[in-house]
Amino acid sequence: MGNRGMEELIPLVNKLQDAFSSIGQSCHLDLPQIAVVGGQSAGKSSVLENFVGRDFLPRGSGIVTRRPLILQLIFSKTEYAEFLHCKSKKFTDFDEVRQEIEAETDRVTGTNKGISPVPINLRVYSPHVLNLTLIDLPGITKVPVGDQPQDIEYQIKDMILQFISRESSLILAVTPANMDLANSDALKMAKEVDPQGLRTIGVITKLDLMDEGTDARDVLENKLLPLRRGYIGVVNRSQKDIDGKKDIRAALAAERKFFLSHPAYRHMADRMGTPHLQKVLNQQLTNHIRETLPSLRSKLQSQLLSLEKEVEEYKNFRPDDPTRKTKALLQMVQQFGVDFEKRIEGSGDQVDTLELSGGARINRIFHERFPFELVKMEFDEKDLRREISYAIKNIHGVRTGLFTPDLAFEAIVKKQVVKLKEPCLKCVDLVIQELINTVRQCTSKLGSYPRLREETERIVTTHIREREGKTKDQILLLIDIELSYINTNHEDFIGFANAQQRNTQTNKKRAIPNQGEILVIRRGWLTINNISIMKGGSKEYWFVLTAESLSWYKDEEEKEKKYMLPLDNLKIRDVEKGFMSNKHVFAIFNTEQRNVYKDLRQIELACDSQEDVDSWKASFLRAGVYPEKDQTENEDGAQENTFSMDPQLERQVETIRNLVDSYVGIINKSIRDLMPKTIMHLMINNTKDFIHSELLAYLYSSADQNSLMEESADQAQRRDDMLRMYHALKEALNIIGDISTSTVSTPVPPPVDDTWLQTSSGHSPPPQRRSAVLPPGRPPAVRGPTPGPPLIPIPTGGPSSFAAPPIPSRPGPQNIFAANNDPFSAPPQIPSRPARIPPGIPPGVPRRPPAAPNRPTIIRPAEPSLLD
Numbered sequence: 001m002g003n004r005g006m007e008e009l010i011p012l013v014n015k016l017q018d019a020f021s022s023i024g025q026s027c028h029l030d031l032p033q034i035a036v037v038g039g040q041s042a043g044k045s046s047v048l049e050n051f052v053g054r055d056f057l058p059r060g061s062g063i064v065t066r067r068p069l070i071l072q073l074i075f076s077k078t079e080y081a082e083f084l085h086c087k088s089k090k091f092t093d094f095d096e097v098r099q100e101i102e103a104e105t106d107r108v109t110g111t112n113k114g115i116s117p118v119p120i121n122l123r124v125y126s127p128h129v130l131n132l133t134l135i136d137l138p139g140i141t142k143v144p145v146g147d148q149p150q151d152i153e154y155q156i157k158d159m160i161l162q163f164i165s166r167e168s169s170l171i172l173a174v175t176p177a178n179m180d181l182a183n184s185d186a187l188k189m190a191k192e193v194d195p196q197g198l199r200t201i202g203v204i205t206k207l208d209l210m211d212e213g214t215d216a217r218d219v220l221e222n223k224l225l226p227l228r229r230g231y232i233g234v235v236n237r238s239q240k241d242i243d244g245k246k247d248i249r250a251a252l253a254a255e256r257k258f259f260l261s262h263p264a265y266r267h268m269a270d271r272m273g274t275p276h277l278q279k280v281l282n283q284q285l286t287n288h289i290r291e292t293l294p295s296l297r298s299k300l301q302s303q304l305l306s307l308e309k310e311v312e313e314y315k316n317f318r319p320d321d322p323t324r325k326t327k328a329l330l331q332m333v334q335q336f337g338v339d340f341e342k343r344i345e346g347s348g349d350q351v352d353t354l355e356l357s358g359g360a361r362i363n364r365i366f367h368e369r370f371p372f373e374l375v376k377m378e379f380d381e382k383d384l385r386r387e388i389s390y391a392i393k394n395i396h397g398v399r400t401g402l403f404t405p406d407l408a409f410e411a412i413v414k415k416q417v418v419k420l421k422e423p424c425l426k427c428v429d430l431v432i433q434e435l436i437n438t439v440r441q442c443t444s445k446l447g448s449y450p451r452l453r454e455e456t457e458r459i460v461t462t463h464i465r466e467r468e469g470k471t472k473d474q475i476l477l478l479i480d481i482e483l484s485y486i487n488t489n490h491e492d493f494i495g496f497a498n499a500q501q502r503n504t505q506t507n508k509k510r511a512i513p514n515q516g517e518i519l520v521i522r523r524g525w526l527t528i529n530n531i532s533i534m535k536g537g538s539k540e541y542w543f544v545l546t547a548e549s550l551s552w553y554k555d556e557e558e559k560e561k562k563y564m565l566p567l568d569n570l571k572i573r574d575v576e577k578g579f580m581s582n583k584h585v586f587a588i589f590n591t592e593q594r595n596v597y598k599d600l601r602q603i604e605l606a607c608d609s610q611e612d613v614d615s616w617k618a619s620f621l622r623a624g625v626y627p628e629k630d631q632t633e634n635e636d637g638a639q640e641n642t643f644s645m646d647p648q649l650e651r652q653v654e655t656i657r658n659l660v661d662s663y664v665g666i667i668n669k670s671i672r673d674l675m676p677k678t679i680m681h682l683m684i685n686n687t688k689d690f691i692h693s694e695l696l697a698y699l700y701s702s703a704d705q706n707s708l709m710e711e712s713a714d715q716a717q718r719r720d721d722m723l724r725m726y727h728a729l730k731e732a733l734n735i736i737g738d739i740s741t742s743t744v745s746t747p748v749p750p751p752v753d754d755t756w757l758q759t760s761s762g763h764s765p766p767p768q769r770r771s772a773v774l775p776p777g778r779p780p781a782v783r784g785p786t787p788g789p790p791l792i793p794i795p796t797g798g799p800s801s802f803a804a805p806p807i808p809s810r811p812g813p814q815n816i817f818a819a820n821n822d823p824f825s826a827p828p829q830i831p832s833r834p835a836r837i838p839p840g841i842p843p844g845v846p847r848r849p850p851a852a853p854n855r856p857t858i859i860r861p862a863e864p865s866l867l868d
Contacts, residue, residue, distance in 0.1 A: 038174030046236035076125035084121035197228030373423035
């Protein structure tokens with residue numbers, strides 16, 4: 001069971017990668033992969049093509065890999081390729097694979113060298129590959145070309161760091177042999193995210209292009225510039241070979257011949273080359289997956305738990321079941337009714353904490369917006385007095401009246417009551433809009449069935465529109481009822497005697513409930529928007545509105561008062577929002593043209609939303625601060641208004657004006673009470689009853705059940721993706737359970753002294769500095785002392801055709817390499833070249849005696865230094 005599980009580890013990761021990528025959630029689970037990092041000329045593409053044995057990657061100058069390529073290699077008897085973005089097509093011609101990569105890259109990044117972190121998923125099945133999952137990342141560049149931004153180097157580095165920073169990723173740092181290894185960008189970035197070297201594998205390319213007389217033997221033996229997991233050398237095709245379409249299999253044979261024939265590498269030829277690199281990566285990735293099993297298992301379990309509830313309805317899904325659609329239709333309609341009622345009546349579950357919705361917005365219309373609209377249409381004092389005087393004169397006719405006529409009072413009252421129709425109808429329109437928005441929000445859960453959602457919205461919206469007419473008729477009927485009889489015996493009506501005695505001056509500001517008390521009406525943050533920059537500019541203060549004054553403080557503790565403004569003679573006016581401002585503004589000004597605050601004739605107060613503005617205006621109304629009335633007086637009547645009334649007429653006008661004010665206040669109070677009740681009864685409650693009792697019948701009569709419950713293509717795809725992911729997660733957990741109980745992980749190689757490698761200083765443009773230690777990029781032909789403490793040499797590998805004697809297989813500590821089958825686990829101490837002592841042996845390292853004819857001499861490992 002354990003062996004079967006180990007073989008399935010990498011295909012398992014591939015399956016998970018596909019399942020998560022297909023629904024755009026690959027970033028939610030960091031799956032073990034190998035990230036390939038290197039410069040533009042490091043030869044990354046050639047290494048990957050050698051793995052596959054085919055030319056399939058784009059070629060050219062500059063940045064060719066402009067999107068990460070997730071390459072899944074899968075051993076199979078047949079050879080073909082598949083892309084995740086076009087699963088239905090199998091590519092057997094690898095020239096078409098290259099063209100598809102180029103086309104898919106251009107689709108996201110454009111055709112002028114742009115880059116993107118969105119990966120391309122490619123899966124290659126072949127009998128010539130071992131199971132591997134690699135990510136080919138864009139090459140590190142320093143010079144922008146095309147439409148690339150000036151900081152392209154740092155954008156690419158940030159993209160690379162996104163992938164290699166994951167603890168689940170192995171890092172394949174590719175560096176050409178003909179450059180200074182200590183300055184390798186790939187190794188520096190790997191060191192930055194993997195300081196212990198637990199995940200970094202070095203690859204040295206272009207060994208055949210080194211200057212004559214130089215080689216990289218000490219680097220490949222991990223003596224010079226060591227890495228914890230060591231290096232593997234490869235030889236790729238030259239540009240001439242690529243242009244000449246040299247077969248990759250021939251190139252691999254030439255690579256093998258190079259290592260066997262080169263005097264510096266022939267003793268380690270079995271541990272060099274692309275086939276060995278592919279085998280090592282397969283082993284290392286398998287071991288790495290096994291080491292990350294505990295964290296991977298916990299992530300998979302959390303993903304499975306999050307999917308359980310969503311997949312529950314899909315697990316028993318049978319498309320041919322005749323009762324499925326009926327059951328789904330009933331459940332959807334029932335859930336729609338429950339959601340609608342919860343949004344209107346309020347509910348403790350699934351509360352929206354970001355904005356008001358449903359019933360809360362309708363409540364604001366009833367108690368803030370509608371009263372504000374009523375006051376906006378309140379009569380202007382000057383207009384009202386002129387109308388009363390005209391009414392009195394017209395009723396008296398040619399006679400001079402001695403008494404105040406009742407008919408003038410009734411005429412003015414009826415004219416004011418008629419004006420209530422407009423704000424009442426506007427209130428109904430606002431409530432209808434909120435109801436329709438609520439219906440649309442509730443039908444969003446029906447998105448799986450587009451036709452059902454469309455029909456439900458249409459039927460309910462049509463019903464609301466039908467109720468609109470009846471509700472408006474009832475509202476107009478209420479106003480007509482008020483017009484039909486003027487009840488001067490109402491208990492709240494002041495009467496004729498009190499109207500005559502009332503002081504005119506005290507009525508300029510109409511009394512409202514609780515106005516005489518010093519009570520706080522509202523507190524909150526507002527921004528004074530029109531303070532000049534020279535005086536500090538716009539600033540936010542904590543405002544406190546009472547029935548007598550408006551005060552503002554430095555903060556909500558209300559200890560440091562900035563100013564207190566009495567409400568006498570104040571009014572509100574609207575202010576247009578600034579071109580560059582996202583604030584909503586209203587202003588307070590003095591009707592007697594006095595400065596309101598310092599040298600300002602008005603103060604502009606800014607809120608974050610229009611709803612806050614409306615709410616503050618409603619609060620000012622409670623305090624007796626009314627909005628400014630639009631000046632629409634007729635020019636021809638302006639001159640007539642200039643005459644002065646005689647004292648008797650003036651007293652009559654004042655008396656009727658007080659009577660009208662009292663009676664209109666009674667009407668307003670009644671309308672404000674009846675409007676919400678009428679709308680709730682005739683529209684909102686009726687709509688709820690319609691949804692619960694009649695919606696289903698209307699749906700059945702509008703269309704047949706099969707067409708209503710036709711799933712959308714997106715929903716079907718989503719269900720398939722969810723089920724595939726769910727089963728992939730369950731299978732993964734089963735396989736992980738088998739592996740974790742029947743296998744033992746391979747120990748990590750011991751640490752080495754990698755202080756030679758300086759990490760990059762960050763992602764911002766760093767100053768170009770050379771590290772303090774500058775080892776040569778090309779090891780000299782005559783090798784001197786090895787810098788640093790004595791290092792453990794890499795084993796020589798298997799038999800060589802160039803006089804390297806075979807290593808006998810023996811049990812015990814000396815055979816760790818053979819037992820583990822892992823070239824990077826703790827190696828036995830075997831001389832790298834028998835019967836030859838190079839000059840300049842560092843002190844402390846024992847000299848190697850001549851090798852026996854059939855058996856090499858074994859050197860015991862040296863004690864580790866403090867740097868290890």
